[in-house]
Amino acid sequence: MYTLNDLKEAEDNLALWEKRWENYDGNNPNKYQSDLRNGRESVRAIRESLKNQGVLPKSDKELLENELDIAFPEAQSNDIVVYKGNKFKRKFWPLEKSRSRKSVVSWGRGWEEVK
Incomplete structure (x- = not known):
């Protein structure tokens, strides 16, 4: 079972990877993409779980x-x-x-x- 704290941590982690991608000036278009995808999926899954638990409306x-x-x-x-x-x-x-x-x-x- 997830908590609101887990959601906050997942959102912060996703924001960190998004910031790294924005600041990346190399020529590798795949850099950080798996981390971003995993972060988005994690936030989606936690948010859905919290809604199913009744923690989020x-x-x-x-x-x-x-x-x-x-x-x-x-x-x-x-x-x-x-x-x-x-x-x-x-x-x-x-x-x-x-x-x-x-x-x-x-x-x-x-x-x-x-x-």
């Missing part, structure tokens, strides 16, 4: 998306479902791409209301 949208995830766990990309009289579409998007921008390193997911 979830937004109304996050609460609705949790309900939809529970009601439709097998929904695929662009599937449209009806929940409480409203239509929602399952969406996936790239959270982070590789340095070459040709492949996706991690995916985000959510729901979008269809009018």
